[in-house]
Amino acid sequence: DVLYTVCNPVGKVQRIVIFKRNGIQAMILNMMCMFESVFCAQKAKAALNGADIYAGCCTLKIEYARPTRLNVIRNDNDSWDYTKPYLGRRDRGKGRQRQAILGEHPSSFRHDGYGSHGPLLPLPSRYRMGSRDTPELVAYPLPQASSSYMHGGNPSGSVVMVSGLHQLKMNCSRVFNLFCLYGNIEKVKFMKTIPGTALVEMGDEYAVERAVTHLNNVKLFGKRLNVCVSKQHSVVPSQIFELEDGTSSYKDFAMSKNNRFTSAGQASKNIIQPPSCVLHYYNVPLCVTEETFVKLCEDHEVLSFIKYKVFDPKPSAKTLSGLLEWECKTDAVEALTVLNHYQIRVPNGSNPYTLKLCFSTSSHL
Structure with missing residues (x-):
């Protein structure tokens, strides 16, 4: 029920199966969730990966599964087919094992707002902490604010490598114009040794995930973009040269007013969409x-x-x-x-x- 409540608003869920490790549902659950379409699954992964189900705990780690379909024999505590409610009945919310989802609330719970995401669900009453309760609603996770001036460092996987860029028509500002739709942009640097390739340092790894999901294989100026996660942890302004249009091969956007995810309020106004006409x-x-x-x-x-x-x-x-x-x-x-x-x-x-x-x-x- 919890996973369905979290995932279904992002993409229509068809089936969910919970897998037990050594017969014990402990602090970490393995689940598979089948969506109505590949696009729904992509949206869910981009929006929810790294989010906390409850404030400060139950962080989701989402990966694509090898199976193309989930088979549900009956609807019970461990599996449910939302397209076939007749497979079984259950008294929703009663007598179900919830420890694996809720766990024990960590004693070092932070209230400073610098977590990776906002909570997806309100914390159960026994875990709430006075006046700082989380709102009674389901909220979509918000991307982190720019890492360079809020965290003082870069999370792993916060750099993307983009190849297939038109050498005459693309520059740092135009790369920013496209990629800023999916997260804050810190720095952009074109690589001198690999023409038509740039490194883009983004605000966090979730911005990178969204950029890869939505921009990889997109056609731009007659060339197809290849967008992937870089092994680099940050973009270093070295080997700076002049691009074909006369602009610099490197530009720092960390303090740009055109970044659209610099606060939770600003980020919530953005609708993450794949390219369209x-x-x-x-x-x-x-x-x-x-x-x-x-x-x-x-x-x-x-x-x-x-x-x-x-x-x-x-x-x-x-x-x-x-x-x-x-x-x-x-x-x-x-x-x-x-x-x-x-x-x-x-x-x-x-x-x-x-x-x-x-x-x-x-x-x-």
Whole structure:
């Protein structure tokens, strides 16, 4: 029940099987969870790996399993087929062994908010600690804030290696524009010895997981990206050279205001989506029109969109938001890579508006 409650909001769960080690359900459980589709499983792994089921304990470690299907003979404490409720009945929540899920609450429980994720479920009442109770709700895990200035170090596996980058059209800023959708970006460095390859140091290993899940094998400027976890623990600014467009091969983004996961509140506003042909735009001035975006695409030599939609702003709003649809996913990815964080200047305005783009949950307009 607990695993279903945690996983099903992310991707539809079909079957769950619990495996016992040496016949004992101890502090660590091995479970297999079968989702409705591969995409659901990918979303669940990206969103939940490393999350705490309860605050400060029961950390999930999620890996892909070799079996392609789970077979459930009957619905009981150790297995359940959610597509076939007639396989058996159970009194949900009564008389079930829960020690393996709850465990003993660690005495060194931290309240400083620097854990790897927010809790997925409220802590049972016998484990609560006064006024600092966790909320009575199921919450999605939030990525960590930027590691360089909150943790003073880098978690293992926080660097990705990206190959297949177009040598004439890609630079550090454009890599940032694409990868920042999945986590904070600390540093980007193109490798001098391997043309078209860059190292991207991200805020934490979960950001890396999301980037690999959603961006590996994506087509960009006629080349297919290969995104994988690097053996490097951090990006060191060595062998800096000039890229084809005249920009530096290395850039530090740790303090960039365009990082979107710098606080729990900011991170919760991000919707992690795989690349699609529809982009959500926001933070543009009220004077921006469809023609503004058309000219923006022309000026930056990217294919223009085929459909445009603007959301009705609130009376007190100072910015606009809406959707842009491209002919195909590749065109949208290229437009986002080039145009994300473009500075829109308004006549007689003091400060420019930073155009923000992300992939939309809508597949078409």
